[in-house]
Amino acid sequence: MITLCKTCGTSYEFPDSPPKCCEICADERQYIPVTGQQWVDWPTLITTHTNKWKQFRDNIFSITTVPDFAINQRAFILKTAEGNILWDCIAVLDDATKTLISSLGGLKAIAISHPHFYTSMQEWAAEFNAPIYLHSSDRQWVMRGSPYITFWDGDALQLTPDVRLIHLGGHFSGGSVLHWEQGGGILFSGDIVQVTPGGKNVSFMWSYPNLLPLPAETVRGIMNRLSSVKYSQIYGAFEGREITEYADDIVQFSGRKYIDCLK
Numbered sequence: 001m002i003t004l005c006k007t008c009g010t011s012y013e014f015p016d017s018p019p020k021c022c023e024i025c026a027d028e029r030q031y032i033p034v035t036g037q038q039w040v041d042w043p044t045l046i047t048t049h050t051n052k053w054k055q056f057r058d059n060i061f062s063i064t065t066v067p068d069f070a071i072n073q074r075a076f077i078l079k080t081a082e083g084n085i086l087w088d089c090i091a092v093l094d095d096a097t098k099t100l101i102s103s104l105g106g107l108k109a110i111a112i113s114h115p116h117f118y119t120s121m122q123e124w125a126a127e128f129n130a131p132i133y134l135h136s137s138d139r140q141w142v143m144r145g146s147p148y149i150t151f152w153d154g155d156a157l158q159l160t161p162d163v164r165l166i167h168l169g170g171h172f173s174g175g176s177v178l179h180w181e182q183g184g185g186i187l188f189s190g191d192i193v194q195v196t197p198g199g200k201n202v203s204f205m206w207s208y209p210n211l212l213p214l215p216a217e218t219v220r221g222i223m224n225r226l227s228s229v230k231y232s233q234i235y236g237a238f239e240g241r242e243i244t245e246y247a248d249d250i251v252q253f254s255g256r257k258y259i260d261c262l263k
Contacts (some may be wrong), residue, residue, distance in 0.1 A: 002042035009070030009091040009119040029207040069163040073237045081107025090120040113190025114172040115141035122146040135174030185231030195236030202254045216259045223255040
């Protein structure tokens, strides 16, 4: 039976009883609660949780689980001319979500920023017959295999003529963002470039729950990589975390401030 970690949402399939801890949460970029490791099986999760939707424009939707589950990130559906792309993933895939996505035309592809958001990507891919694109540097963090998983290498991967994945590293070695060349350019950043409350700054961390920063050189590399990318908006990992104008300037300003604070 499919079993998920209650703290990070990663899904496993154990031949016997679950182990003492989730491998993702045992890593210093996540954590095991003081109350100890807790698991939930897939049927129970689908019974106790559902998803809510928000439409940002006619071709961008976000999906968030209610009540809160695990890290409680949001996923996005991008309606492109070549088909729908799911950016990042959430654990809950209930019947209502399946129906709504099917009504939008299904999924052409799934792309995920980093391992904390892999969750139940295997079920999403199988349901919509969609390939999953993960950077190969994070291969070791895949806890369940799937024939739909495609590992990619290098600095970028073109998904459609105007949508590409950009490898930035940082939070995870394979950390990536998604860039859509429409409306001045849109960056979907996950946890790799974290939009902070207020929508006027971003930040970068190696471990968010344990408050462990990234080295200045790593942040400088992320800034340099994004300096050649055209974008004016950023949609971050969590509800209310978006920057709707001058996002490129804000990333560069925030990066310089971050580096100054490390001195």
